[in-house]
Amino acid sequence: MLEDFLSQLEMAAPQIVLGLVNGAFYALLSLGLAVIFGMLNVINFAHGAQFMMGAFVAWMLLNWAGIPYWGALILSPLIVGVFGVVLERLMISRLYKMDHLYGLLLTFGLALIIEGVFRNSFGSSGLPYAPPAALTGAPVDLGFMMLPKYRLWVVVAAFFVCIATWLVIEKTRLGAYLRAATENAPLVQAFGVNVPRMVTLTYAAGVALAALAGVLAAPIYSVNPAMGSNFIITVFAVVVIGGMGSILGSVITGFALGLVEGLTRVIYPEASATVIFVIMAIVLLARPAGLFGRA
Amino acid sequence: MTLDRRAILGGAAALPILGAMPFRSARAQANNTVKIGVLTDMSGTYRDGCGPGSVTCVRQAVQDSGVTGRGINVEVLQGDHQNKPDLASTIARQWIDRDGVNVIIDVATSSCALAVHGVVKEKNSIMLNSTGATADLTGSACNPNTIHWTYDTWMLANSTGGAMVKAGGDTWFFITADYAFGHALERDTTGLINKQGGRVLGSVKHPFPGTTDFSSFLLQAQQSRAKVVGLANAGVDTINCVKQAAEFGLTRRQKLAVLLMIASDVHSLGLQTAQGLSLSETYYWDLNDRTRRLANKVKGDMGGAMPTMWQAGCYSAALHYLKAVADMGVEKAKASGAETVVRMKAMPTEDDAFGAGSIRQDGRKLHPSYLFEVKTPAESKGPWDYYKLVRTVPVEEAFRPMAEGGCSLVRT
Numbered sequence: 001m002l003e004d005f006l007s008q009l010e011m012a013a014p015q016i017v018l019g020l021v022n023g024a025f026y027a028l029l030s031l032g033l034a035v036i037f038g039m040l041n042v043i044n045f046a047h048g049a050q051f052m053m054g055a056f057v058a059w060m061l062l063n064w065a066g067i068p069y070w071g072a073l074i075l076s077p078l079i080v081g082v083f084g085v086v087l088e089r090l091m092i093s094r095l096y097k098m099d100h101l102y103g104l105l106l107t108f109g110l111a112l113i114i115e116g117v118f119r120n121s122f123g124s125s126g127l128p129y130a131p132p133a134a135l136t137g138a139p140v141d142l143g144f145m146m147l148p149k150y151r152l153w154v155v156v157a158a159f160f161v162c163i164a165t166w167l168v169i170e171k172t173r174l175g176a177y178l179r180a181a182t183e184n185a186p187l188v189q190a191f192g193v194n195v196p197r198m199v200t201l202t203y204a205a206g207v208a209l210a211a212l213a214g215v216l217a218a219p220i221y222s223v224n225p226a227m228g229s230n231f232i233i234t235v236f237a238v239v240v241i242g243g244m245g246s247i248l249g250s251v252i253t254g255f256a257l258g259l260v261e262g263l264t265r266v267i268y269p270e271a272s273a274t275v276i277f278v279i280m281a282i283v284l285l286a287r288p289a290g291l292f293g294r295a
Numbered sequence: 296m297t298l299d300r301r302a303i304l305g306g307a308a309a310l311p312i313l314g315a316m317p318f319r320s321a322r323a324q325a326n327n328t329v330k331i332g333v334l335t336d337m338s339g340t341y342r343d344g345c346g347p348g349s350v351t352c353v354r355q356a357v358q359d360s361g362v363t364g365r366g367i368n369v370e371v372l373q374g375d376h377q378n379k380p381d382l383a384s385t386i387a388r389q390w391i392d393r394d395g396v397n398v399i400i401d402v403a404t405s406s407c408a409l410a411v412h413g414v415v416k417e418k419n420s421i422m423l424n425s426t427g428a429t430a431d432l433t434g435s436a437c438n439p440n441t442i443h444w445t446y447d448t449w450m451l452a453n454s455t456g457g458a459m460v461k462a463g464g465d466t467w468f469f470i471t472a473d474y475a476f477g478h479a480l481e482r483d484t485t486g487l488i489n490k491q492g493g494r495v496l497g498s499v500k501h502p503f504p505g506t507t508d509f510s511s512f513l514l515q516a517q518q519s520r521a522k523v524v525g526l527a528n529a530g531v532d533t534i535n536c537v538k539q540a541a542e543f544g545l546t547r548r549q550k551l552a553v554l555l556m557i558a559s560d561v562h563s564l565g566l567q568t569a570q571g572l573s574l575s576e577t578y579y580w581d582l583n584d585r586t587r588r589l590a591n592k593v594k595g596d597m598g599g600a601m602p603t604m605w606q607a608g609c610y611s612a613a614l615h616y617l618k619a620v621a622d623m624g625v626e627k628a629k630a631s632g633a634e635t636v637v638r639m640k641a642m643p644t645e646d647d648a649f650g651a652g653s654i655r656q657d658g659r660k661l662h663p664s665y666l667f668e669v670k671t672p673a674e675s676k677g678p679w680d681y682y683k684l685v686r687t688v689p690v691e692e693a694f695r696p697m698a699e700g701g702c703s704l705v706r707t
Binding site: 266270 | 338339340341342343344346473499500501502504505506507508510511512514515518530531534535538539542543544559560562563564565567568600
């Protein structure tokens, strides 16, 4: 009996670690979504496309400008973030006074256009992007499995970015302004804070987080136009389960659902694409505001 | 009625649907016009291997056939089935019923191929399938309206799988795409392994489409300790598997069998990761003078990309169909799909893609297949110079013997 359990555990332990790696991506992406929704009340359906752009910009930086991975890690989110500023100023800002659905439709349309443009220019099967030399080589021996160095780096990096974002929003003066502006924008503006600019920069920051996740994903997954849309549906489920707009909720749920998905891949792999949505349905029935959301 | 934003948005959303509505009847078309519908994956995981390139190749075939000089008009339509079988059969029905399409070519993705396979039989139309892989099209599910053109799961299993087993890889673990194609490829390869005295230790099925992370499955493959890990998937799925297998160091102790990989996949993967892989195709652009001639004709319209075997198959199939039409006369060819297929089977095939060939009673198009090894970056002279020829599998051995397929069309 105990032996059975131990051998099961031996099978499951590596999957738990891999689940954490995927959870890191879910957490990073849902973090950006939560920031944008929490502060702007916009459901950013273009998030997957912006994740994909992050990966593509990293590829372009390497192949067209010779800038390696570490440079891309900073430059790509900045470039895609600027794209976010343009998008917010030109289009999204016009929809703040209207129902959520309009923002959703607009960003969904934008996502389709961006994906289509990349598909026409680069094809659908993707482009190669090698991990940086420092993170290749022999996988790290964890005792029960061999984990590639790069995946370990992804978990660590994602974890710290999540903590940093949470700290900025919950513990700094800037974060306090942001939260205040969400509650009552005219009042905050009356105190002399430039609220529209702050909102624009918040959107850009959310977009940059997506792009950062894209750069992190580029060496693991094929850099292809559909890479974002494969992720985004799952990530929306993560945000819904965690509670729309709850930053801590989206991070914890992201990692947790990565784990659940990883375990499903061992127990019943055919259901691994569905399990998150089953959980979402149950959570919505039991707690419509999500696990960490405020009703 | 007040016009609000919602109404305007709704109207805007309906516009594309209106645009696609038929405003002319199928009867209005001239009697000397044949219509070819290229139904394929224009936006998903298989797009680069077929997609717009398949349309280009069909157009090239129309030009090369010379039928327009003989007073026959050819119209080429294209459709995107998004790898959804329900959408594929809806488009096929609309094309046949509404637009008067006479032949449907390509039909990527086995599940879509099987769906359209049923539609063309019901409507007595024709499907010339190039990209779909399942050998069931000419086996248990065969019908008189389909010809399976380029390759199939049995041929892949036989060529790549057979070579792996012969080289000592007698224990296998499969990572399989969870739909008709993956199942057929795993089944055919398993049959071959068992026949040659090998053993399958296990398999895992991953959801299709939409799986991007294969590390869990690769880890299970590692834990199985099988000598060979067989990838019974295709397109971006295979690309991701190979990439992640290298990352996890799987290839140090085990061999990877990429059962279906084509030139555009290698292009996307890069030689650094793909070097040394064994794979099987029936067309490679740099095989001989004729294959190079075909590639040079179409690459300009394909953004410099070389045609894949799927796209070359579309060329060959369209060319042979038009030959049959010219031979029978347009009216007769349009009257009955099944009879046109009978005529196509009676005529030998001849084209730049596959050379001389023939079509069997069960709808299987016959030509040799080739086992290739992917070159190292040092061996490759430039983009698209990817393969070394390892072995030519002659026509007699390349495809499943007709008697073993269980096709009801085969008269014994």
